[in-house]
Amino acid sequence: MDCKAVIFDLDGVLVFTDKYHYKAWKKLADRLDIDFTEEDNDRLRGVSRAESLEIILEKYHGEPISEDVKEKYLEEKNEIYREYLGTMTRNDVDSAVRDNLNLLRNAGLRLAVGSSSKNTAYILERTELTDAFDAVADGTQITRSKPDPEVFLKAAKLLGEDPDNCLVVEDADAGIEAAKAAGMHTAAIGAAARSEAAEYNLTGIEELPVIIGIAQ
Ligand code: B16
Ligand code: MG
Numbered sequence: 001m002d003c004k005a006v007i008f009d010l011d012g013v014l015v016f017t018d019k020y021h022y023k024a025w026k027k028l029a030d031r032l033d034i035d036f037t038e039e040d041n042d043r044l045r046g047v048s049r050a051e052s053l054e055i056i057l058e059k060y061h062g063e064p065i066s067e068d069v070k071e072k073y074l075e076e077k078n079e080i081y082r083e084y085l086g087t088m089t090r091n092d093v094d095s096a097v098r099d100n101l102n103l104l105r106n107a108g109l110r111l112a113v114g115s116s117s118k119n120t121a122y123i124l125e126r127t128e129l130t131d132a133f134d135a136v137a138d139g140t141q142i143t144r145s146k147p148d149p150e151v152f153l154k155a156a157k158l159l160g161e162d163p164d165n166c167l168v169v170e171d172a173d174a175g176i177e178a179a180k181a182a183g184m185h186t187a188a189i190g191a192a193a194r195s196e197a198a199e200y201n202l203t204g205i206e207e208l209p210v211i212i213g214i215a216q
Helices: 018-031 038-042 049-059 067-085 095-106 120-126 150-159 173-181 205-212
Strands: 005-008 110-114 135-137 166-170 185-188
Touching: 005 150, 018 038, 018 049, 018 067, 038 049, 049 067, 067 120, 095 110, 095 205, 110 150, 120 135, 135 150, 150 166, 150 173, 166 173, 166 205, 173 185
Parallel strands: 005 110, 005 166, 110 135, 166 185
Antiparallel strands: none
């Protein structure tokens, strides 16, 4: 693999905000009398906020909900989610993540974030990760969410790199699909670690320098 840049998914790879997503969605689901489990929450990995609501509403059996009310639900959920994000600090980033980001950068690789989240800038700021990246592509800059390749193509463009020189690190099947559709190399980790669709399967971020060929 000729790898010049690494594009990291955020939630599930660099930080673990899925528990906050779950708690925030759960409050809404309980209010609407929807059964929403942690397994259901797994289906929301890498999926946009609006699409996540539609998945949760698959188990809703009440009166029809207008688009305006759905919009209100999305705002409410995000407010609760951001309260949790406000408690995050640099300690919410594993030292292996920070060390390996430094190692890759010092080896001359360009680094970017490619996330569906519209809260990406806030999460990077809270966890003091902003300066670790050369570019950030996120949910505020795209119209189509993963598995569409838009967010990763945007990240490559911001870095000025060809897609086939980029490696995407992802924890969601939708993200692996998106990276492949972008013509990029793929490394699956976390929830997607066993993905058969990915080119590389990682048990930890410290394996990245090895597969890229800058460490043994
Ligand atoms: P927000 P990622 C994704 O982040 C999450 O995995 C997904 O659960 C969430 O719905 C999505 O961001 C949108 O997040 O509500 O903050 O815009 O994995 O692409 O970094
Ligand atoms: Mg993710």
